[in-house]
Amino acid sequence: MKRNYRTKSKIGLLALFLIFTQVIFSQTNDEVQLRKIYDVALDQGKSYDWLNYLSNQIGGRLSGSIQAQQAVEYTKAELDALGLDQVWLQPVMVPKWVRGTPEFAYFETDPGSTTNVPITALGGSVPTPPKGIKAKLIEVQSIAELDALGADKIAGKIVFFNRPMDPRQINTFDAYSGAVDQRSSGAREAAKFGALGVIVRSMNLRLDDFPHTGGMDYGDTPLDQRIPGAAISTNAAELLSATLKLNPEISFYFKQNCKQMDDVQSFNVIGEIKGSTHPDEIIVVGAHLDSWDLGDGSHDDGAGCVQSMEVLRIFKEMDYKPKRTLRVVLFMNEENGLRGGRKYAEVAKKNDENHIFALESDAGGFTPRGFSFDASDTNFKRALSWKPLLEPYQVTMLVQGFSGADISPLKNDTIVLAGLRPDSQRYFEHHHSDNDRFEHVNKRELELGAAAMASLVYLFDTYGIETAGE
Amino acid sequence: MKRNYRTKSKIGLLALFLIFTQVIFSQTNDEVQLRKIYDVALDQGKSYDWLNYLSNQIGGRLSGSIQAQQAVEYTKAELDALGLDQVWLQPVMVPKWVRGTPEFAYFETDPGSTTNVPITALGGSVPTPPKGIKAKLIEVQSIAELDALGADKIAGKIVFFNRPMDPRQINTFDAYSGAVDQRSSGAREAAKFGALGVIVRSMNLRLDDFPHTGGMDYGDTPLDQRIPGAAISTNAAELLSATLKLNPEISFYFKQNCKQMDDVQSFNVIGEIKGSTHPDEIIVVGAHLDSWDLGDGSHDDGAGCVQSMEVLRIFKEMDYKPKRTLRVVLFMNEENGLRGGRKYAEVAKKNDENHIFALESDAGGFTPRGFSFDASDTNFKRALSWKPLLEPYQVTMLVQGFSGADISPLKNDTIVLAGLRPDSQRYFEHHHSDNDRFEHVNKRELELGAAAMASLVYLFDTYGIETAGE
Incomplete structure (x- = not known):
């Protein structure tokens, strides 16, 4: 119990005694309070x-x-x-x-064969065009991987950021810190290579059907170069990733009409x-x-x-x-x-x-x-x-x-x-x-x-x- | 880190050094494992x-x-x-x-005016007679209060034990220990004063509608003197207690056909x-x-x-x-x-x-x-x-x-x-x-x-x- 910092200075025995009794008293009083x-x-x-x-x-x-x-x-x-x-x-x-009307998304394995997936616009995102965006997907695990792929592989596509939060972290906030750059900076970075939009795996350690929103930051990206970003549920992210492994040519559609007022x-x-x-x-x-x-x-x-x-x-x-x-x-x-x-x-x-x-x-x-x-x-x-x-x-x-x-x-x-x-x-x-x-x-x-x-x-x-x- | 208890004995410098390096090594290895x-x-x-x-x-x-x-x-x-x-x-x-068919209970404020309440037979309880038990209630907070009331006030009634678990306990197992005697010994003690049955507030810190069962002990009470015991949900316990304050003459009915095989x-x-x-x-x-x-x-x-x-x-x-x-x-x-x-x-x-x-x-x-x-x-x-x-x-x-x-x-x-x-x-x-x-x-x-x-x-x-x- 090193509560009384005044004991640092030189003091006499009497003062020490007084302080000691005060510490004892205040300790008891603290416990009571x-x-x-x-x-x-x-x-x-x-x-x-x-x-x-x-x-x-x-x-x-x-x-x-x-x-x-x-x-x-x-x-x-x-x-x-x-x-x-x-x-x-x-x-x-x-x-x-404001979010506007509910977002809508699906992936298409063959023409006409679509699977709906739950998404939610990231906070601050621009809308898609009124008819939505439909494009091929490219899955990446990180912004570094995005950079390595470059414009050749990215331009004209929707980038799917799918690095999960690390379940081995004891403090889940550490797992969050280790994954959230995909949400906060993914759209800004993908836009540099001509991507049309980004879909980000939800910041959630559990596999379930809830998409999780959260802030994103366009930085100094000019208004007309900003691309829309949405989060997808962890279950749907797993499904999408598995489907992409079977067929890398599937396309993804999403539509959102959120707006900054x-x-x-x-x-x-x-x-x-x-x-x-x-x-x-x-x-x-x-x-x-x-x-x-x-x-x-x-x-x-x-x-x-x-x-x-x-x-x-x-x-x-x-x-x-x-x-x-x-x-x-x-x-x-x-x-x-x-x-x-x-x-x-x-x-x-x-x-x-x-x-x-x-x-x-x-x-x-x-x-x-x-x-x-x-x-x-x-x-x-x-x-x-x-x-x-x-x-x-x-x-x-x-x-x-x-x-x-x-x-x-x-x-x-x-x-x-x-x-x-x-x-x-x-x-x-x-x-x-x-x-x-x-x-x-x-x-x-x-x-x-x-x-x-x-x-x-x-x-x-x-x-x-x-x-x-x- | 006081892991190596052999340092208690008298040992030379070399041995100390060896042990020291071993401790360092094993510590690191423990961390890895x-x-x-x-x-x-x-x-x-x-x-x-x-x-x-x-x-x-x-x-x-x-x-x-x-x-x-x-x-x-x-x-x-x-x-x-x-x-x-x-x-x-x-x-x-x-x-x-075995529990048998679902238990059934209500309290009656006026003839024909009844309110159903969720109960569950306590584990090990004897059944009620096939037609159930209907009697006046007496609410107590403890076995000590039961003892103080004595046979005059208890005989022919159903005893309602209603002492809540103490929400001020930080470790909820302490709150459990402080209340569970009502469940484990309530029937045994109430039988001594001629009670017909006992209803015990569920061991639950939350107010909700679930009755919680759990073991009860008749001790050496002869078989023909054992009375049935049931737990009632915390919400119903609150309702029952409030109703009893308005009208101490209400009666309580319960029926259970559990059985020891x-x-x-x-x-x-x-x-x-x-x-x-x-x-x-x-x-x-x-x-x-x-x-x-x-x-x-x-x-x-x-x-x-x-x-x-x-x-x-x-x-x-x-x-x-x-x-x-x-x-x-x-x-x-x-x-x-x-x-x-x-x-x-x-x-x-x-x-x-x-x-x-x-x-x-x-x-x-x-x-x-x-x-x-x-x-x-x-x-x-x-x-x-x-x-x-x-x-x-x-x-x-x-x-x-x-x-x-x-x-x-x-x-x-x-x-x-x-x-x-x-x-x-x-x-x-x-x-x-x-x-x-x-x-x-x-x-x-x-x-x-x-x-x-x-x-x-x-x-x-x-x-x-x-x-x-x-």
Whole structure:
């Protein structure tokens, strides 16, 4: 337990004794407070009810949609009802991309002999021409393979990116990182060689029939050279690949009429409890309120939103008066723009606010395993010193690494950024697909995540961070 | 890394150096072997296919049922196909309890105004009379409350045990332990005060409509004084309790025609790979092949069976030759008798076999969090020394505690007993109910459990245990 960093300086025996007794006392008090947090979360939790509403009454809430606006209004009203010191909407302009009518695709082995396959337009994709695109397919496993094939083999075809996520990865986010370049950059790269479109194997470790959307980036590809991209379900990707091995001459047809509209007005939703002794030190707990339009966005990231709201509700319920200012921030537009995260950091900087700690939950509402920290070694060690307090709650994985997209613009030399790390095994079965549904969120797992977050917020509120100057 | 316990003795510098290099080498080799185990389990796993057959082609397999016999034959054939050194059936007589026709229950608020509620007979219960039982209800929260009320308040009534599992427990098995006495002893205790029957709130942390069965024990209650017991779904328990508060005079009706038959012949299924250098030291990995008759027994304990089989299959696939003899044991009759576990230990003792390590998986096919050990401090410390090897696989919870029911009869002064500890949050939503279904088992989570088990078996095979005499 290396919690009291003041012991570094030279101090007398009496001071040592006083500090020692204080450490003993505060340790016991910390244990009591964490137990209270968990009791409130597990016995009187509100997060599951909120998520039920957000998922089943509002549903998928892509930036710029009516549902996104409904989610803003709903969560603001719920935060208002908590009796926080202040609740407000922070305006932010967001991109608006719409899917249009359902996509349609098939492959044709012989003229007239077609097999329909489930696809979904990638977020941000251009549409196909109104009559769709029909062309021969070329299957590749990577962008490197695409480059090696070159224009001769690619021009005039539809490129089929089919590298699976690696099942041997223990953390499924590592498997995602190892495959997602096909989705994010595939269309941009294939266009360079004259491809007509790209079909990407869904980012899903399981074989099933759900196509998974997700952001793609055309970079500086001129508007008239952009080609449409769609994801195909893993089952259909397997079928297509097997069919191509039998007959490389099959053709593929797909049609989508998605569209990028003008930016529209939206909001980050913010609520805060003012700090009692260090009101100028701000702690943020947050998640993103927008989701993709498939499914209802329960895991990505409705869960994170209701957990973040629950953190402040738990403290109100416990009648805990934070020393620092605690803020819940529901960011708009993480999925296809990060405008909300950037806006929040921009306003914070303009107002010369001092953020000491920000915690994000954006990895699903599963049993929490731990947290990952983007922080100085000193502050990471401080977090590690709290491990014995978190272990009784099976929160044991405290590691250095990525925190979260929405809080990343807050990064500076002193702030501690952290991300909740739930068990990752089932996440990519749901992520960005129609299979991201409320029924796949477990009440207890969701609540345990909220309690773990509240515990870490409590500890940073109680002990603060070490700033560079100290 | 405190793996080499020989460093305790006085040794020269050269020996120290040799041992040091050996430790370094074996550490690296251990890392390589564990990675291989996980690669085979996650990339070429067979456990999920086996479970699919066991659950969907055979289904629930209560001791003495045709399904239990089918499960014996199926798993033996699959073990035969692995090319182990020996596969055999170990005869064991098991109790046979049958549910009969579906149970039926309702409560009546006014004459003729009834509400049906889902119940299931507790395993081992006597039937109601053919016409059922109808009586006033008395709700209690505990056996202590029952005792305090006494015969005056209890005689002639149906006792309704309604203490919920405590949602504040982090490990749901602790919540189970804190509530299950109502199910196991409720009927026995209520009979002492002249109750006509007992209805027990299902052991389920979630509010839903599934009644959960499970074993009950009449102890030495004479046959003619035994009263029937049934579980009621948590939703119906809540409804019943609320209704009783409005009107304590409501009556309850239930009917069940379950029956205890004569014992029948069954089998433990056993397969082994002979040890190359210490064939007389036996390592067991096992689970129970029987299940309750509701649902298909996927989590309890089909998952453990296929994981145990997978451990030996992984070693065959890796072409790993164990030093010790590795045995997979699929125990019969854990749920309502433990006859298989007792028989296995009895035969092992008769044959003077030397079991050094036994590992059981009987807590569901969820993401593995760690293992609990019933072992000497020295051997527990040895297991702890392997933590750095297991941590990359997120297997971090190595604790002392209960191992497993089926291996418990093997307990002696030297053997190391251990149980796989998967994430427990969702287990009791499925346990002993029609909601224990294949669709609720996740392929990766199941495979990660098998790989964790194989890793621990590998380590005990490589390093052995410290026996009392050393």
